Amino acid sequence: MTDPTSSAVLRGAVDLSSLRNRPQPPAAGSAGGAAGGAPAASVPTLIVDVTDATFGEILELSRTVPVVVDLWAEWCGPCKQLSPVLEKVVTELAGRLVLAKVDVDANPQLAQGFRAQSIPMVVALVAGQPVPLFTGAVPEAQVREVFGQLLQLAAQNGVTGTVDAGEPVAAAEESEPALPPLHAEAFDAIEAGDYARAAAAYEQALAENPGDEEARSGLGQVRLLERVQGLDLQAARAAAAAAPRDVPAQFAVADLDLAGGHVEDAFARLLQLFAELPTDERVAVRERLLELFGLVGDADPRVLQARRALANLMF
Structure with missing residues (x-):
């Protein structure tokens, strides 16, 4: 794995x-x-x-x-x-x-x-x-x-097996075409732990086809994995606690929280940061929130709630 x-x-x-x-x-x-x-x-x-x-x-x-x-x-x-x-x-x-x-x-x-x-x-x-x-x-x-x-x-995570769908092999192959080359390249890079190369492949796929939602989703996940790679959670939390308005420090903990499944914690941290910053310093926080919303999914109740909270803070 x-x-x-x-x-x-x-x-x-x-x-x-x-x-x-x-x-x-x-x-x-x-x-x-x-x-x-x-x-x-x-x-x-x-x-x-x-x-x-x-x-x-x-x-x-x-x-x-x-x-x-x-x-x-x-x-x-x-x-x-x-x-x-x-x-x-x-x-x-x-x-x-x-x-x-x-x-x-x-x-x-x-x-x-x-x-x-x-x-x-x-x-x-x-x-x-x-x-x-x-x-x-x-x-x-x-x-x-x-x-x-x-x-x-x-x-x-290396879970790429299949079960017998009860169809002839040829029929299954026809219904499931091979991955596009850039997607396959991104998958290979992810399995090798080379997130920068995976991101580059997804970016190229989006440049060639801006409507490629799978590439867009994959790029968001890869960027998150690249950001949290090598981060120490305890050290990141200590740095964020020592500097509540330090945007990179708060971003690091929010990324780690989201990667660990603590979605509400990640959103709450960034919403609080957004509320405390001067108006001219909020743009990066809003953009990071929108990026994380996209990772979790627009229909997720936690995203809907956080979007409402962000809108209230903005207006």
Whole structure:
């Protein structure tokens, strides 16, 4: 696995420790086709119902292929709108993602572990680590964009396997064309820890196609990883505490907080800095906030709340 901060770029405060070591029943089926010959955990299809008792199996599978977890309930109208969209997109990805469906009413431990305060709630698992994606029913285009970002994040952590989608190999290859050359170059650079080269590849991709949202998202993540590389959290916090209006010092801690999944802390720090600075010194803070908003996702409730707070401070 690459630098562990990369797996936490979008990670939230989700505690799954109580479910990690739960004894598992015998496997109901098998999944194949994992890249590099790595064994995959047993799941019957690309879309599987998961319970409190079988969740450990899905955690193990996420070390081979990213798993999208759909937390839903029978009484939830928005869930019934979103679930078919998730199933459609996962199916089209032909084994690069698995969809795990969790009925929160029937599986209270999982609902508590994911802190599902409202549903539908969609979370991913990458190498056993939770990655919050979005809450509420969102458009299909946004689902595709978020899943594209998830696959990039998984690739950064070496989780690039697939499961058998039940389709002939040729059909799968037709539906999933090879990565564009600059994207492939960026992925190779990320795995080598060369974030500067990855950023350059994404920048060139955007220069050639300004509408390339996957390149834009990848560039934002790579820039964050490049900034936090080599930073010491305790030293950064001490420097920020000693100089509350030192913009670079506050930026460093905010970056580390976001990379570690402390999204609200990162936003709160920069909003407070914005409020305390003179008007002519606020531009850089606003730009950094907007960059971090883009990394977390415009539909995320934490981003929406922080955007409102920023607007109130500006006007």
